[in-house]
Amino acid sequence: MAAEFDFIVVGGGSAGAVIASRLSEDPACQVALIEAGDRPPEISSLPIAPAAMQLNPTTDWMYTADPGKAGLGLNGGRMPVPRGKMLGGSSGINYMVYVRGHPGDFDAWAEGGAAGWSYADVLPYFRKSEGLAPSDEIVVDTPAHNSTGPLGVSVRAPVLPAAQQFVEAAVAAGIPRGDYNGRDRGGAAGFVSLTQTTTRGGKRSSTYVAFLAGEPESRSNLTIITGAQVRRILFKGQTGQITATGVEYRTAAGETVVAHAAKEVILSAGAIGSPHLLLLSGIGPRQEVEALGVSCLVDSPHVGKHLRDHLMCPLVYPAPGIGVPATEIGLSMGPDALRAPAGPLPADHAQDAKLSPELQTLKQEAERRLAEWQATGRGLAASSLVDAVVFCSTGLGDLHSHDTEIMCFVTGANDDFMRLILNVDTARFFDDVSKRLAPDAENLVLLANPVLPHSQGEITLASADPSVHPTIRMNYFDDPHDMKVMVAAIRRSLDIAAHWPGNRKLGQLMVPPFLAEKHDYEPGAKPSDALLEDFALHFSLTVYHPTSTCRIGDVVDPRLRVRGVAQLRVADASVMPNVISGNTNAPSIMIGEKAAEMIAAEHGVKLAEFVGERSASHH
Numbered sequence: 090m091a092a093e094f095d096f097i098v099v100g101g102g103s104a105g106a107v108i109a110s111r112l113s114e115d116p117a118c119q120v121a122l123i124e125a126g127d128r129p130p131e132i133s134s135l136p137i138a139p140a141a142m143q144l145n146p147t148t149d150w151m152y153t154a155d156p157g158k159a160g161l162g163l164n165g166g167r168m169p170v171p172r173g174k175m176l177g178g179s180s181g182i183n184y185m186v187y188v189r190g191h192p193g194d195f196d197a198w199a200e201g202g203a204a205g206w207s208y209a210d211v212l213p214y215f216r217k218s219e220g221l222a223p224s225d226e227i228v229v230d231t232p233a234h235n236s237t238g239p240l241g242v243s244v245r246a247p248v249l250p251a252a253q254q255f256v257e258a259a260v261a262a263g264i265p266r267g268d269y270n271g272r273d274r275g276g277a278a279g280f281v282s283l284t285q286t287t288t289r290g291g292k293r294s295s296t297y298v299a300f301l302a303g304e305p306e307s308r309s310n311l312t313i314i315t316g317a318q319v320r321r322i323l324f325k326g327q328t329g330q331i332t333a334t335g336v337e338y339r340t341a342a343g344e345t346v347v348a349h350a351a352k353e354v355i356l357s358a359g360a361i362g363s364p365h366l367l368l369l370s371g372i373g374p375r376q377e378v379e380a381l382g383v384s385c386l387v388d389s390p391h392v393g394k395h396l397r398d399h400l401m402c403p404l405v406y407p408a409p410g411i412g413v414p415a416t417e418i419g420l421s422m423g424p425d426a427l428r429a430p431a432g433p434l435p436a437d438h439a440q441d442a443k444l445s446p447e448l449q450t451l452k453q454e455a456e457r458r459l460a461e462w463q464a465t466g467r468g469l470a471a472s473s474l475v476d477a478v479v480f481c482s483t484g485l486g487d488l489h490s491h492d493t494e495i496m497c498f499v500t501g502a503n504d505d506f507m508r509l510i511l512n513v514d515t516a517r518f519f520d521d522v523s524k525r526l527a528p529d530a531e532n533l534v535l536l537a538n539p540v541l542p543h544s545q546g547e548i549t550l551a552s553a554d555p556s557v558h559p560t561i562r563m564n565y566f567d568d569p570h571d572m573k574v575m576v577a578a579i580r581r582s583l584d585i586a587a588h589w590p591g592n593r594k595l596g597q598l599m600v601p602p603f604l605a606e607k608h609d610y611e612p613g614a615k616p617s618d619a620l621l622e623d624f625a626l627h628f629s630l631t632v633y634h635p636t637s638t639c640r641i642g643d644v645v646d647p648r649l650r651v652r653g654v655a656q657l658r659v660a661d662a663s664v665m666p667n668v669i670s671g672n673t674n675a676p677s678i679m680i681g682e683k684a685a686e687m688i689a690a691e692h693g694v695k696l697a698e699f700v701g702e703r704s705a706s707h708h
């Protein structure tokens with residue numbers, strides 16, 4: 090007999106872990122959380138190591154996308170699209186930048202028809218999650234924050250000099266310091282700040298750590314099923330009266346299992362996973378799903394459409410005495426990161442007895458750093474290397490918000506990272522890869538990132554077989570507006586670089602030689618728009634922020650109920666009516682908090698606290 094629950098949450102990521110945790114606060118409420126991945130590996134807690142969980146099929150879904158007009162300088166022209174596969178989801182592998190969005194982003198959602206999602210409506214849910222550690226290093230708009238919530242938010246310690254210098258450079262370029270998560274994100278000039286990160290005591294605060302680990306996961310009314318990929322949603326009833334009754338999932342051992350939900354199924358499988366599951370279950374554009382042999386239960390033309398994502402152009406600078414070299418990063422990750430094939434230590438620990446004195450010293454230093462981080466939460470290991478950020482406007486439109494983000498990545502990392510993780514054709518990007526990306530090279534990268542793209546991509550079924558990835562078309566730069574903002578965002582970044590403080594200056598921007606030649610670019614000269622456009626078309630990279638594929642208004646109503654189906658909701662980044670002007674983890678967590686209260690209010694579930702819903706009988 091199939092297991093029976095009140096609620097089944099599909100996907101334990103940024104939103105899903107929150108929903109399962111909150112609903113199970115009521116001991117009378119039976120909740121199942123079904124997650125394709127497992128608990129996060131130990132390395133997930135180490136902020137410097139996000140890349141170690143990519144390209145690993147146990148922790149990453151390993152999607153790739155058609156990048157539209159972009160991606161000309163990527164190997165094979167494909168854009169890797171990592172997604173976390175674990176309890177905590179992408180919050181377990183992300184770069185931990187904690188950004189809520191501009192108040193105007195949410196007000197635009199509400200004005201567009203998403204009733205209940207204005208900034209005033211969503212602020213209580215951001216506050217509900219947050220446990221901000223006090224810091225003298227940043228400006229904090231205290232009323233917008235909370236220091237007692239489960240999600241650790243902090244500024245890493247100690248502050249890296251490169252990040253501090255970026256803040257000073259931005260100030261010199263006319264961008265004031267401020268709280269980019271405050272109630273006011275400044276006018277067109279915007280704000281610069283050291284990054285608020287989802288960390289506590291120097292360790293990653295994923296939604297697994299914050300909302301499930303410890304007491305919640307031991308609740309007898311919360312059943313967490315890991316290693317279980319949901320393959321389709323189950324329904325009863327005829328056209329016009331279709332009701333979700335449960336899900337079918339495949340265990341790691343290959344067994345097919347059914348679970349029933351007496352009250353609701355909640356899809357929190359993310360901006361790729363949730364539309365994929367709807368399409369596999371026959372909820373989507375009729376012609377598209379039927380063409381693949383899936384019978385269409387609800388013709389819902391917008392499922393998988395309106396995909397938004399952020400694209401950033403990496404501006405790499407030689408930064409002697411400023412940038413963090415790859416050797417330092419390797420050392421801070423502990424001795425295992427230095428083992429063969431990538432590192433100098435032997436793959437087999439047993440061989441360590443025969444290490445040369447130099448390698449023995451190297452190993453001891455790596456052990457010392459890791460132990461120090463474990464004990465104190467401090468050191469380079471506590472940084473995701475994205476330690477300072479600017480939000481501002483180019484003035485080209487979208488004046489209700491900021492259309493530009495500039496992140497400071499305080500390292501150029503190494504060839505493996507650029508070539509394998511980011512898929513950049515480094516032989517074309519750099520004039521001399523072995524020198525530019527040498528293990529001890531000190532580089533710094535400014536990431537110019539237009540955050541309100543007008544182009545829209547899509548996710549479509551590639552097969553009726555749930556184990557086959559859906560097709561992801563990003564359509565980057567489809568709308569010419571996006572390139573104009575990109576060029577302006579790059580110019581703003583170049584201006585910040587030109588204002589670098591102190592005696593140590595950044596070197597010349599590394600312009601790929603084939604582009605320099607094509608556009609008659611002389612080192613140190615002002616690059617033309619045509620050069621910057623070409624640069625962006627070749628080497629822009631996803632910032633890993635897909636959203637809006639089941640957006641409110643089209644696929645779900647403002648209470649996140651799937652149109653045309655009873656007892657089925659979607660709650661994750663896919664419901665955003667538009668991508669917010671910043672990184673998308675915090676708003677996904679907010680969506681989880683708000684969804685939990687809406688569901689609880691409608692079903693009489695007694696949460697420990699309601700911060701937004703008027704009463705438990707609200708409909």
Ligand SMILES: Cc1cc2nc3c(=O)[nH]c(=O)nc-3n(C[C@H](O)[C@H](O)[C@H](O)COP(=O)(O)OP(=O)(O)OC[C@H]3O[C@@H](n4cnc5c(N)ncnc54)[C@H](O)[C@@H]3O)c2cc1C
Nearest residue numbers: 100102103104125178179183184185186319362662672674
């Ligand atoms: C490498 C990387 C870096 C990033 N950096 C940042 C950053 O620094 N700051 C920031 O704000 N944002 C960042 N993001 C984005 C942010 O993490 C995501 O927007 C956010 O986590 C999305 O939350 P979600 O709940 O929609 O989806 P996810 O957190 O991805 O959760 C979806 C969950 O559903 C599970 N799932 C999917 N399909 C199924 C299925 N069929 N059956 C069972 N389970 C399923 C997945 O395994 C996953 O656990 C980054 C993302 C990545 C990948």
